[in-house]
Amino acid sequence: MSSLQFNLHPLPQSPLLTTTTISSFSIFYNSHHLLRFNLKTLKNHRIFAMSSNSTFKMNLNEYLVTLDKPLGIRFGLTSDGKIIVHSLAKGGNAEKSRIIMVGDTLKKAGDSSQNSLVQIKDVGDTQKVLNEQTSSFSLVLERPASTFPIQLLHNKTNDLEIVYNRGRVPVLTWNKTLLASNLQPSSESCGSSGFSMFNSKFLNSNGNKLLSNQNQHAITHGERNSFTEQTIQLACVFTEEACGDGDWAHGSFPLEEYIKALDRSKDEMYYNHSLGMRYSKITEQIYVGSCIQTEDDVETLSKVEGVTAVLNFQSGTEAENWGINVKSVNDSCQRNNILIINYPIRDGDSYDMRKKLPFCVGLLLRLLRKNLRVFVTCTSGFDRSPACVIAYLHWMTDVSLHAAYTWVTGMHTCRPDRPAIAWATWDLIAMVERGEHDGPPTHAVTFVWNGHEGEDVNLVGDFTANWKEPLKAKHRGGSRHEVEVKLPQGKYYYKFIVNGQWKHSTSSPSERDESGNVNNIIVIGETACVRPSVQHQQKDANVVKVMERPLNEKERFMLAKAARCIAFSICPLRLAPK
Known part of the structure; x- marks a missing residue:
């Protein structure tokens, strides 16, 4: 390659x-x-990084917590074979930890004193670990990639296993590798036994996929294009025997407020x-x-x-x-x-x-x-x-x-x-303009003067009728004064008039002219090129924002010409700059 x-x-x-x-x-x-x-850029969508093959093998969504028994966790088995936190016992050790949340996926568990963790693959693994005689457990859980729909768990869980399997065809197989770990035969020479299962808790993750996908067709383009909201379907719930029948909850907050918070976050994107x-x-x-x-x-x-x-x-x-x-x-x-x-x-x-x-x-x-x-x-x-x-x-x-x-x-x-x-x-x-822009403004610039409170501040420069018509600055609190100006892209010199005296700002770039005067300078916009280079960004207290407006006919022509000049500067064979 x-x-x-x-x-x-x-x-x-x-x-x-x-x-x-x-x-x-x-x-x-x-x-x-x-x-x-x-x-700042990712404020409206969230990205969760995970690597299974990286040198560091990082998973930023996983965390480890050690709890005394009883844990105070009711687990649930989802239709895709995951073991999740279904609910927490009020006043229990899990709730007191203030880190475990409903919807977190159980990945590993084990005796904290032995420093060994068992990979959790199915209900059998979970029950086996939870029934061990030990005083404390270490759990590795994974936070879901998007906001978990807790409101879907508030349905009654009575006869959940019957409701989940209603109208479903069971799994009939001779493949013992689909069984949960606690149902695996102890000997390899047990013959060719068949299995018929109506409940997902008797299957491992591969068996759950077989049960869930038995009537599904291949993914179509339309399905690949859809970013549907996360849904959850529970097959069963279970807990450790020591927890008993206490008071269980899905979080110490009103459900109505949680649903409203979900509605407010609908514009966020989750990868x-x-x-x-x-x-x-x-x-x-x-x-x-x-x-x-x-x-x-x-x-x-x-x-x-x-x-x-x-x-x-x-x-x-x-x-x-x-x-x-x-x-x-x-x-x-x-x-x-x-x-x-x-x-x-x-x-x-x-x-x-x-x-x-x-x-x-x-x-x-x-x-x-x-x-x-x-x-x-x-x-x-x-x-x-x-x-x-x-x-x-x-x-x-x-x-x-x-x-x-x-x-x-x-x-x-x-x-x-x-x-x-x-x-x-x-x-x-x-x-294309080569520094000769004569059209409408392209950028909104906020010129900033940081001096003393109570000062009379004005702005003057190339853009104020050739330094003849100063612009009054507005006091924004404290020592900050601002002047907002809409300017075409280009290079401009300017100064501030503070209490009648002409001064340059030390917080923004400046240059000395031929007469020895020091003026501030601002360059708005840059020039595109086929070989972009990283340029050093000078420290500047001023704020420049780009303006998006309809282009006039001349600007549209120049844009089309410039874009094609860049494209034609790329070799059609090597697909690299000529």
């Missing part, structure tokens, strides 16, 4: 590659494994890696979705959807953290004649997205010009990949940003970084 990398240096000539790895760094795959979170690859069809040639996890995902894209190219923005570190076998996926793509291009964009980094988006769209255009059907993907499918598709529709098909954003988010559940797309749009236009 070949891979291709480039940084700021041109690449040597090479034929069309089946696998291409493009990075803005000289080293893409390295020995460091980092997990980065940007709380659940265990759901597998989820994708949507945007156009006849463009699909967008979450990361490819297995060879089966590649088979689905190739055989079902006819995908012939993959544009992947996931980094190698992310794939490692999620336990994805990159080599296996790449080999499967090669077997299925799928061209895969890896161009990592830092997750949650709006600036990195803004700088790399023009090249991403150029790559997408090149692939579509080859008449390929492209699957655009990142880790979650919520941000980077849909942002690329939106930018392509906006820049290359003369669709407004609002229309493109509405179309893609309507077809695929996502929340891409809309300001980053707007920033990149103005950067492209600046590439």
